Structure formats: C-alpha cells, structure tokens
Amino acid sequence: MTTTLSLFPTTYESSRERFRGNLPAVHKMWSKAALHQHTLSFDNSLTIDWIYSEATEKNEKILVFTTGEHGVECYVGSTMMQRFIEDYMPRIDPRTTGILLVHAINPWGMKNHRRGNKDNIDLNRTFMLDPQFDPTFNPAYDKIDAFLNPKGTLTNTIINNIAYLFGLGWNIARIGMRGFRDALLLGQYRNSQGLYYGGVEIPEETRTIMDLYKLALRDYDQVLHLDMHTGYGPRYQMSLVNSSLDKGTSEYFEKRFNYPLVVAATADEFYAIRGDMIDYIYALQQRDFPAKRLYATSFEFGTLGDTLYGLFQSPRVMIHENRAHWHGAVNKKVHAQAKQGFEGLFNPSAQDWKQKAVKDAEQAFDGILKAEGYIS
Ligand SMILES: [Zn+2]
Structure with missing residues (x-):
C-alpha cells in the first residue's frame, strides 16, 4: 500500500504517468480494459486520459470516477482515485460491473495550476443539457x-x-x-477574463465527458459516479455534495452511507449554479434514461474552512x-x-490536512460502495 503522503502527485505529467500505469492492475480484473485519450486540440502534450472496461459477463452496473474538472484540484483528485484503485477497486465484481476512471478532465488547468481551462472557462459552468451560453445570464x-x-x-x-x-x-x-x-x-457568460466564466460554446473537455456519461447510462442499468473537488466546506471534514436533482435528503444519505457530512447543491445548503456537471448527468438520466438507476456526487475537500x-x-x-x-x-x-x-x-500542502482528506475519502468510499452494492 502506498503511504498516504506519497499518494499526492506534484506534476501533471507524473500524475498522468501513474494513472496510465494502473492499466495492468485494471486489466487483471477486466481483461478488456483499455486506456483511451482525448488530446487537446491546441497542445498535443495535454490529454484527458481514461481507462474503461465493460463488465466481463453482464453489464449490470458501472463505476464512474472523475477528477480534475477544475484543473488545479486534480492533485487531490488524482490522489483519491489512486487510493480507490489500490484499495477499493479490487473488491468490485468485474463480472457484473464495468469501470470508467477519468484522469484530469481539465489537463491544461492541472498543468498550469489554474481552475479554468486555457480559455479561462470554469468547466463546471458548461454542462448543459440544453446549451445556453447566454451573455445576459446572471445580470447581477x-x-x-x-x-x-x-x-x-x-x-x-x-x-x-x-x-x-x-x-x-x-x-x-x-x-x-x-x-x-x-x-x-451562479456563473457568467460575458467576461472572458472574469471569475466563473462559462464560455460561448461547449468546450472540447466538456464534450468528451458528456460522451462518456451517455455511454455509461446507455449500456448499464445502474451508474455510480464519484467526482473529486477541493475548496468548499469545513477544512477537516470532506463534504459529499449531492445534486439538487437527487430527491433524497442530506439526512437520508448521511445515514445510508454512514458518513457525517452530506449537503445538497441547492441555494440553501450549497449554492445554485448553471452548467454543473453532476446536475448534467442527472438531467440526462431523467430525460433520456428514466429507467436507469443513478447516484452521482462530488467529494468536496474543504481547505480554508466554512x-x-x-x-x-x-x-x-x-x-x-x-x-x-x-x-x-x-x-x-x-x-x-x-x-x-x-x-x-485548492491544493493544500499541510500534512495533517492530507492525512485527514484521505481518511475521509476512505470512509466515503466504504459507505457509498457498500450502500450502492458495489462492494460487500
Ligand atoms: Zn472544483
């Protein structure tokens, strides 16, 4: 087992290298597993990488793990995915469960330690089922x-x-x-150098992830999606942030997962935004795949505190x-x-913070994977 502190990568390239190096371990369980890439159109040294495999016998459910939608947050996200791959993935039944692991949705942001992509776009303002990059949105x-x-x-x-x-x-x-x-x-679509800018059209990073979500919902009866973020919430207690489109209450999920802090992304508990990635997968499921079962959530590792x-x-x-x-x-x-x-x-260096963050992730993996029937 890798020690907790050595799990935290220091560069985009080393993190990606380690991620790609997981392929043999995944392959041992899923013989059809393969590494895929989307190379960014403006720089062929930057790639969104994913490892995907169908279930080996019957596609009943799939685990989708995503990191680095906000580039700089991928140093923590990649850490948590590595812990998942080493300690939780081996407990999944590959006969009935597919796997989709995504490294660095926003590789430019990870490499350059920014939240947005090269065009200053916050990708979490771009996931819209009915795309409206309306420059007059959010007049305030x-x-x-x-x-x-x-x-x-x-x-x-x-x-x-x-x-x-x-x-x-x-x-x-x-x-x-x-x-x-x-x-x-809320997001804004007019000041291209401003904070929380959502751009003018669907970015290539977003399109890549949207296609993967469609595949997951199309080919499996049940989808469990875990997405990694930092910056929001109490410093020493990771928050599970649910979509407002999930009808379960926060109290219900705290009990169900045996996890102390669950909040819903509503204006009261979290904040309302346009183009949220987790809202997108819920909206897609509800519109096009209503018979499918979905649970998607964000792990939010707080840093400056609440x-x-x-x-x-x-x-x-x-x-x-x-x-x-x-x-x-x-x-x-x-x-x-x-x-x-x-x-x-977004990428704290304190050792006690790192230790506690990994511990919280482990508790959440354990609670969610058990409750959703991915491990016993
Ligand atoms: Zn984030």
Whole structure:
C-alpha cells in the first residue's frame, strides 16, 4: 500500500504517468480494459486520459470516477482515485460491473495550476443539457464585476487585501450577502477574463465527458459516479455534495452511507449554479434514461474552512490569482504570494490536512460502495 503522503502527485505529467500505469492492475480484473485519450486540440502534450472496461459477463452496473474538472484540484483528485484503485477497486465484481476512471478532465488547468481551462472557462459552468451560453445570464454579476476582476497589475499584497475587505463590505452592503454569493457563483457568460466564466460554446473537455456519461447510462442499468473537488466546506471534514436533482435528503444519505457530512447543491445548503456537471448527468438520466438507476456526487475537500473567515478568504484568493494571471504582478514576490494563496485554497500542502482528506475519502468510499452494492 502506498503511504498516504506519497499518494499526492506534484506534476501533471507524473500524475498522468501513474494513472496510465494502473492499466495492468485494471486489466487483471477486466481483461478488456483499455486506456483511451482525448488530446487537446491546441497542445498535443495535454490529454484527458481514461481507462474503461465493460463488465466481463453482464453489464449490470458501472463505476464512474472523475477528477480534475477544475484543473488545479486534480492533485487531490488524482490522489483519491489512486487510493480507490489500490484499495477499493479490487473488491468490485468485474463480472457484473464495468469501470470508467477519468484522469484530469481539465489537463491544461492541472498543468498550469489554474481552475479554468486555457480559455479561462470554469468547466463546471458548461454542462448543459440544453446549451445556453447566454451573455445576459446572471445580470447581477455586472454589479460586482469591477470588484471581482480589477484591471491593472497586482501590486502590494497588504494594500490589496485591505482594498478587498472594503470592497467586499461595500458590495455586501449594496446587494446583501445572499445577493453577492449568488451573483458570484451562479456563473457568467460575458467576461472572458472574469471569475466563473462559462464560455460561448461547449468546450472540447466538456464534450468528451458528456460522451462518456451517455455511454455509461446507455449500456448499464445502474451508474455510480464519484467526482473529486477541493475548496468548499469545513477544512477537516470532506463534504459529499449531492445534486439538487437527487430527491433524497442530506439526512437520508448521511445515514445510508454512514458518513457525517452530506449537503445538497441547492441555494440553501450549497449554492445554485448553471452548467454543473453532476446536475448534467442527472438531467440526462431523467430525460433520456428514466429507467436507469443513478447516484452521482462530488467529494468536496474543504481547505480554508466554512467559518466567516474562510468564506471571505476564498474570493480574495481567487481575485488576486486571476488578476495576476491577466495583468501580471508588480514583482515576483507578489506574484508568488498570489499563487501561494491559490494553492492553499485548492491544493493544500499541510500534512495533517492530507492525512485527514484521505481518511475521509476512505470512509466515503466504504459507505457509498457498500450502500450502492458495489462492494460487500
Ligand atoms: Zn472544483
């Protein structure tokens, strides 16, 4: 068994290499398993990789495991997938269960330690059954656009932090805490350099994943989908974030999975957004495959915490990093501080955090895989 800390990859390339190296282990269980790739159209060194196999006897159910929709979050996501492959996958029955493991939905973002893709697109605002990349969507974003996406070089960190706090206070006073949060997170389709930008059409990364979802729902009676994210929720307790399209309550799933923290992605418990990937697979199932059984969820590994401090810090970190990306920083030190804060939000280095994150993932794997009938 790999030790917990050594599971965390340090580069996109080494993570991908390790992922590809799992093929023989998967092959031992599923003799038809194969490695597939989508090479990004603008850079043939960047690939979305997946290992897929049908069940060896009868396609009853499939396990779908996805990582890195938000590129920088794939360092943690890849860790959890590796743990799954080593310790949980061997307990699955390949005769009746297919497997689909996806490494780095957003490889450019992983390689470059950004959340969005090369075009600054947050892929989790692009998964729409009925694609509407409407530039007028979320008009309230305009009210906070100048605050979120300041133009000009990132200068002194302390002054920027103070300016941020005043700006935040002013904006919350104007449109309320709830109004601010909704406008921020809902997604927007007009400022291509702004936070939570969803683009103008379905990106190639998104299209690749959509095709895999269709295959899974078409060929299997039951689909279990686990997706990995970081940044949201309490620092030392991973949250399972369910789609608002799943009718089960959070309390129901906490009992069912014997897992202490489940929330639903509604405006009350989490936040409402357009183009969410988990909502997409539910909408697809409900529209085109109503007879199929589906459970899909996101593992959200919290980092800055869910106290007021944490809630206020995440936008700050994202604003500074995005500004430094587009407009540069006054010197290397300020640029490094912006990147460092960003890593702390999506790819923490603290050892105690890493240990607890893996432990939480194990507890969730155990609870979900048992309850859904994938392991006994
Ligand atoms: Zn994420």
